Amino acid sequence: MALRLRQMRWCTTAAMQRHLAEGIPKTLPPPYKLTPGVDHVPPRKQILTPKEKELALRNALRYFPEEWHAELVPEFVEELRTYGRIYMMRFKPTEYEFKGYNSADYPTKNKQTAAILSMLHNVLDPAVAQFPDELITYGGNGATFQNWAQYRITMKYLCELEMDQTLVLYSGHPHGVFPSSADAPRLVVTNGMVIPNYSSQDDYERMNALGVSQFGQMTAGSFMYIGPQGIVHGTTLTVMNATRLYLNEESCAGVKFVTCGLGGMSGAQAKASAIAGTAGIVAEINPIAAKKRFDQGWCTHLSYNVDEAIDLMEEAAAEGRGIAVGYVGNVVDLWERIHERGVHVHLGSDQSSLHNPWAGGYYPVGVSFEDAKVMMSKEPEKFRDAVQESLRRHAAAVNRLSDNGMHFWDYGNAFLLEASRAGADVMKDDKSGFKYPSYVEDIMGPMCFDYGFGPFRWVCTSGKESDLQTTDQLACEVLEQMITESPPEIQQQMKDNIAWIQSAMENKMVVGTQARILYADDEGRRRISAAFNKAIRDGRIEGAVVLGRDHHDVSGTDSPFRETANIYDGSMFCADMAVQNFCGDSFRGATWVSLHNGGGVGWGEVINGGFGLVLDGSEDADRHLQNMLHWDVNNGVARRAWARNAPAIFAAKRAMDANPKLTITLPNLADDDLIKNAFAKSA
Numbered sequence: 001m002a003l004r005l006r007q008m009r010w011c012t013t014a015a016m017q018r019h020l021a022e023g024i025p026k027t028l029p030p031p032y033k034l035t036p037g038v039d040h041v042p043p044r045k046q047i048l049t050p051k052e053k054e055l056a057l058r059n060a061l062r063y064f065p066e067e068w069h070a071e072l073v074p075e076f077v078e079e080l081r082t083y084g085r086i087y088m089m090r091f092k093p094t095e096y097e098f099k100g101y102n103s104a105d106y107p108t109k110n111k112q113t114a115a116i117l118s119m120l121h122n123v124l125d126p127a128v129a130q131f132p133d134e135l136i137t138y139g140g141n142g143a144t145f146q147n148w149a150q151y152r153i154t155m156k157y158l159c160e161l162e163m164d165q166t167l168v169l170y171s172g173h174p175h176g177v178f179p180s181s182a183d184a185p186r187l188v189v190t191n192g193m194v195i196p197n198y199s200s201q202d203d204y205e206r207m208n209a210l211g212v213s214q215f216g217q218m219t220a221g222s223f224m225y226i227g228p229q230g231i232v233h234g235t236t237l238t239v240m241n242a243t244r245l246y247l248n249e250e251s252c253a254g255v256k257f258v259t260c261g262l263g264g265m266s267g268a269q270a271k272a273s274a275i276a277g278t279a280g281i282v283a284e285i286n287p288i289a290a291k292k293r294f295d296q297g298w299c300t301h302l303s304y305n306v307d308e309a310i311d312l313m314e315e316a317a318a319e320g321r322g323i324a325v326g327y328v329g330n331v332v333d334l335w336e337r338i339h340e341r342g343v344h345v346h347l348g349s350d351q352s353s354l355h356n357p358w359a360g361g362y363y364p365v366g367v368s369f370e371d372a373k374v375m376m377s378k379e380p381e382k383f384r385d386a387v388q389e390s391l392r393r394h395a396a397a398v399n400r401l402s403d404n405g406m407h408f409w410d411y412g413n414a415f416l417l418e419a420s421r422a423g424a425d426v427m428k429d430d431k432s433g434f435k436y437p438s439y440v441e442d443i444m445g446p447m448c449f450d451y452g453f454g455p456f457r458w459v460c461t462s463g464k465e466s467d468l469q470t471t472d473q474l475a476c477e478v479l480e481q482m483i484t485e486s487p488p489e490i491q492q493q494m495k496d497n498i499a500w501i502q503s504a505m506e507n508k509m510v511v512g513t514q515a516r517i518l519y520a521d522d523e524g525r526r527r528i529s530a531a532f533n534k535a536i537r538d539g540r541i542e543g544a545v546v547l548g549r550d551h552h553d554v555s556g557t558d559s560p561f562r563e564t565a566n567i568y569d570g571s572m573f574c575a576d577m578a579v580q581n582f583c584g585d586s587f588r589g590a591t592w593v594s595l596h597n598g599g600g601v602g603w604g605e606v607i608n609g610g611f612g613l614v615l616d617g618s619e620d621a622d623r624h625l626q627n628m629l630h631w632d633v634n635n636g637v638a639r640r641a642w643a644r645n646a647p648a649i650f651a652a653k654r655a656m657d658a659n660p661k662l663t664i665t666l667p668n669l670a671d672d673d674l675i676k677n678a679f680a681k682s683a
Contacts, residue, residue, distance in 0.1 A: 016096035017107045020117075023156035024091075024149065028068055031075070032089040034133055039288045041131040041140075042360040043377035044084030047205045053080060059211045060086045063149035084209055084377070087134055091148035098124045098132060100513035103461035103544050106159070112186045112591050113158045115544050115614045118461045118513065119223040120144070120154075127296070128227045128512040130263055130289070135172075137225050138263070140356040142217025142599075143191075145172035146208065161186060171214040172221070182620075185592050189223075191216025192597035199597060199604030201358065215356075215598045218551035222594035222610045226457060227511030228267035228298060230550055233500055233519055234444065234455050235272035238411075240496065241443045242347055243276075246407040252277035253320035256313055258338065259411065260331035261351035262299070263289040269351060269411075270299045270324035275507055278347070279317035280324045281309050283331035285363045290328045297508055299326035306337045314343065332365035332390055335397035345406045348398060349439070354414040355602030357387055362418070364390035388422035395424035402436075409439045412552075412562035414601040438565040445566030450647035452521035452637045452655075453493050454553035458532065460514040462543025468514040469505060470541050474531040475518060476501045482524060489650055493519070517550075522633035522655065529615065529625040537617035545615040546591075547625065551599060551608040555581045555636025559599075559606035569643040575607035577639045582609035584631045589613065589624025630659070638664040 034040060048056060060076050061069050076086045100122030106114040122128060123137045123144055130138050135145045145151045153174045157167050166180040169189045192213050194203065207213035219225040243252045255278045259269050262284035270293060273280030282299070284290040294302040300323045303309040309327040316323040327334055331352065338345060353361030363372045364386035375383045394415075402408050410416045416434045419426045428435050440449070448454060460467035476498065483494040497519050504516060520528065525547075535541045549556065557563040560572040582595040590611040599608045613628060615621045634655050640648035644667050652664045 012097045013101060013105050016101060017105065019093060019095045020155050021107055021159035023152050024064065025152075028071065029090050029094075032092050032094070034089070035126070038126050038133065039131055039286065039292075041083070041134040041136050042373045043082060044205065044209065044359055045377055045380040046081075046084055047202065048080075048209050052206070052210060056080060056086060056210045060088065060147070060149075063088075063147075063153070080209070083134075084205075085134075086147060086211060088147040088149050089133065091152060092133065093152070098126065100125065100459075100461070100463065102463045108159050109161065110163050110186075111544055111616050112163070112614045113161045115461050115546050116187055116223065116592060116612065117155070117158055118463075119459060119546055119612060120158075122459075122513040123220060123223055123225045125512045128225065137217065137220035139217045139220070140263070140353045140360045141215045142220035143172060143214040144216075144220055144223070146211055146214045147172075150174060158187075171212070171216070183587075183589065183624075185586050185590050187592035188586065189216075189221060189592065189594035190596070191221040191594065192603060193595065194597060196604075201603060204598070204603040205359070215603055216594070216596045218557070218596065218599035218608055219548075219610060221596060222551070222592075222612075224457070224548040224550075224610050224612060226459065226513070226515035226517070228271065228293070229509040229511060229515060229517050230268070230457065231455065231517070231552070232268035232271050232275075232509055233517045234448075234550075234552070235268045236275050236500070237448065237496060237519060238439050238443050239272055239276040239278060239347065241447055242407065242409065242439075243278075245442060247346060252322070254317050255279065255346045256317045256344070257281075257347040257349075258283075258313075258334065258345050259349040259351060260284065260334075261353070261413070262286075262293045262326055263353065267293045267298050269349075270326060271507070271509065273324040274300055274322045275503075277320075277322035279313045279321065281313050281327050281334065282324060283327045283329060283334045285328075285330055285369050287328050287369070290326045294326055296511055299324050301325045302328065304328045306334055307341075309334070310338060310341060310343060330363065330365045332394045332397060335394065335401065339397055339400050344404065345401055348401060348406050348408040349411045350398075350415040351411040351413050352415060354418040355598070355600060355605070357414075357418050358384055361413075362387055362390070365393060366390070391419045391422040392424045395419045395426050398436075399425060408436050409442065410434070410436055410561075411439055412559075412600055414561065414605065417561055417601065417605070438562055440562055440565040446645070446647055448493065448519060449554045449563070449636065450566070450640050450645045450651065451490055451493065452554055452633050452651045453490075453497075453519045454556075454633070455517055455550040456520040456525045456528075457515060457517045457548050457550070458529075459546040459548070460541070460543060461546055462541075463514055464542060465510075465514055467541050467543060467545075468510070468516060470535060471516060471532055471545065472501055472504055474535060475516075475528045478527045478531055479520075479524065482527065487654070489647070490521070493521075497524075521651075522630055522637075523658070525629045525633065526626055529629060530622060533615045533617055533621050533625065536615060547613040547615060547629070548611060549632075551596070551610045553636070554633050555639070556610055556632075557599070557606060557608035559601055559608065561601050561605065563600075563606075563608075566645065567640065567643045571639075571643065577636060578607045578609050581632060581635050584635060585609075585611045585628055588628040588631050590628055630662075634662065634664070642667055644669060
């Protein structure tokens with residue numbers, strides 16, 4: 001059996017090596033049928049005018065030789081009519097599996113592009129991607145490419161790329177390969193970068209249907225997505241710290257936690273609930289998504305009955321057991337039934353994909369899942385009205401439970417924003433903001449981001465679990481040394497992170513390639529990375545390691561309703577930090593960089609960026625990791641310090657003490673009474 005498995009792996013690897021670099025094939029492939037057994041994107045609404053449909057078709061055909069156009073035209077027209085997009089399904093490769101292969105197996109000219117390819121294939125792995133046939137990785141519309149022609153050409157370019165060249169991607173489109181230098185990024189990615197006045201939801205739908213822009217989410221379009229593990233550490237920290245902050249309890253045993261979303265990143269909530277020790281329910285309307293997470297071990301139970309789900313939560317809480325019940329149904333029905341039964345819930349949240357409210361990110365209560373998908377495409381205005389009515393009911397149910405003592409926070413996917421736009425009762429009495437906090441405002445901002453702690457991640461591109469185990473051990477050794485040297489202000493963060501990495505393997509979080517998430521600050525990231533690079537050089541780790549992070553980090557994202565929600569100096573709507581981070585990473589040693597419009601809370605609501613940095617055991621990698629990781633964190637610390645956030649001022653001073661080359665402009669703090677009296681006197 002073991003021999004047969006090795007032979008099968010060898011066959012698919014050999015097929016990948018033969019076909020990956022062919023680009024647009026020399027002969028027209030046969031028509032492609034959708035993959036059975038995997039989820040598919042709901043049809044998008046028909047937004048293009050007749051003239052614009054002609055333009056979309058013309059745009060699609062420019063990837064192909066003229067002699068194919070007559071055969072492709074009716075096929076592309078049918079895709080546009082059926083899906084609202086031209087995915088070019090015929091050109092999806094069928095000769096090899098989509099998965100993150102060992103980077104040593106890729107037919108490339110250097111280790112850097114091989115690592116990029118491994119990461120890129122991982123985000124399209126059916127075990128990882130939400131809608132793999134449509135190149136959607138997570139979040140309902142978080143795209144890797146807009147169509148399969150873009151994928152094919154990009155594969156060819158990456159296989160041919162040399163160390164003094166850089167590939168540029170415009171919203172998935174391979175713009176070209178340009179001369180650069182060995183220290184420059186091998187790949188520069190932008191997604192959805194449009195003129196600000198043309199960044200509405202309908203603008204996105206129109207430009208995406210035309211094939212000229214895409215929503216890259218955060219880590220989908222930057223090839224850094226590692227499945228729901230990507231935010232599970234942050235979600236676990238959120239639940240643990242919410243218990244400490246709101247309930248004044250150190251242990252989560254007996255705590256009841258209710259939220260929704262199991263489709264992509266939100267799937268982390270179930271695993272986090274069980275790891276933290278709460279008795280949790282996570283609602284998910286899509287039965288395929290819920291079953292996928294259950295089969296992958298991210299839910300401990302799966303229930304199709306609302307009362308059964310509540311009973312399981314109640315029993316576990318009474319016994320102090322940590323569980324995660326995946327309830328297959330509408331979250332509004334769940335909230336309303338909890339209230340009807342008089343069940344007390346301690347903690348509540350929401351991570352439905354309301355950054356994408358009109359195209360599958362949220363499904364209205366009272367309409368079946370399948371009927372809602374039809375309504376979404378055929379009757380978009382009726383669907384919009386149903387979603388907004390559902391949001392009003394949703395918020396009303398949350399309000400009733402909050403009045404009875406539940407602590408609720410928005411997990412950052414625009415629930416409160418869209419509920420407010422629907423006229424739901426979610427605003428403070430003086431209309432100065434939402435009545436419930438974002439999890440960044442109360443928890444992750446002041447406790448983690450301001451101190452420089454954020455979701456650092458790495459991927460072992462050998463694909464070997466033994467390499468991941470070695471990296472876990474090295475990271476733990478570094479943190480255990482650091483905690484003996486750390487000041488009291490960050491001792492809790494260090495303890496939580498050590499406990500996390502010690503139990504990481506037993507928590508079985510890998511979906512797709514061998515990856516790990518770990519909250520760490522600037523010093524931790526650099527010391528851990530240096531240990532990895534030395535271990536590669538010494539042969540303890542067999543393959544290259546890719547460093548990265550979620551864009552949802554200290555410096556990576558400007559998002560007024562999430563990552564920068566605890567910035568109170570008026571700059572929460574400014575995007576200098578994310579743009580500067582993207583630029584600074586690019587000339588400090590990143591292997592690839594990306595900058596996106598949209599992600600998390602939606603198109604037009606956020607600017608975010610990320611990076612990938614390949615460790616190969618070289619001295620260049622040592623130099624790059626020291627330069628780039630230091631900037632990648634401290635840029636955000638400096639911005640948060642200037643906003644007068646006390647933990648960030650502390651972190652900035654500590655960073656300057658550690659590095660005499662670093663100078664951060666710190667604020668002088670004005671007396672509150674002086675400011676108030678100044679205007680009182682003038683009045």
